[in-house]
Amino acid sequence: MKILVINAGSSSLKYQLIDMETEHVLAKGLCERIGLDGHLKHTPLVGGKPVFDEDLPMPTHSEAIAAVIDKLTSAEYGVVASMKEIDAVGHRVVHGGEKFACSVKIDDAVMAALEECTPFAPLHNPANITGINACRAVMGDDVPMVAVFDTAFHQTMPGKAYMYAIPYEYYQNDGIRRYGFAYVPLDEALSRVVIDLSGRPGLVFEAPFTAPMIGELDTQLIREFFQGFVNHAQVTLHVDNLRGINAHHQAETIFKAFGRALRMALEPDPLMSGVIPSTKGTL
DSSP: EEEEEEEEEEEEEEEEEETTTTTTEEEEEEEEEETTTTTEEEEEEEETOOOOOOOOOOOSSHHHHHHHHHHHTTTOOOSSSGGGGEEEEEEEOOOTTTEEEEEEEEOOOHHHHHHGGGGTTTTEEEEHHHHHHHHHHHTTTOOOOEETTTTTTHTTTTTHHHSSSSOOOHHHHOOOSSSSEEEEEEEEEEEEEEEEEOSOOOEEEEOOOOSSSEETTTTHHHHHHHHHHHHHTOOOOEEEEOOOOSSSHHHHHHHHHEEEEEEEESSSSSSSSSSOOOOOTTT
């Protein structure tokens, strides 16, 4: 059995083709700068095939998926004769809301639920959905496809762990929860921020900035900003710059991820009924 695994980000797409009988990776690759000039690095790991590492036009994720399929099946770079050799596809999906606590086989109902969860991950869920639709269009409904959710872990937590210490009707009627997280990429940089409105101040900050200054900003002050926020807001905050070469990109992804994580923790859940127009003076 051969499984194609796809991780479609906001401007990139990573993939691996795995032979499940031997658990060997047959090929892997990365599409970058989707929506800009586009670049594909495709690395076959069997058969002595050469690496493809060139710029390719990728205005959308559909073109990126098409390029991946072309390289997987090509005579020069491919590791399978056709897509019929691929038995299933696994898709990483960022946000499944409260609907999914585990991996699910994708059907039209699942796709509709993913669309509903897009407000939670506006940079990533649309890309995930595009990748799924592109694969379904090429491979048809006979090839099973599975969605694996970043948020599935949170759905296994007991209510006392994910609810904020506010009146229960705020959650019941408006869907306000106490945790939030976000991954934000920018070119080569990627940052993750996770926040828990716990009432317990705590900061974990891992950001190896590649330069001591960004213009006139001392990068050490970025940590001090978050330390001050944590102390006064009484929250638990984890900030991780996972990769990055440009210090400006590192900082920008950190602050964008922080804003999205905080919004996720506080905003009403669109899957729940009722709306709070503002939480000012309430929380």
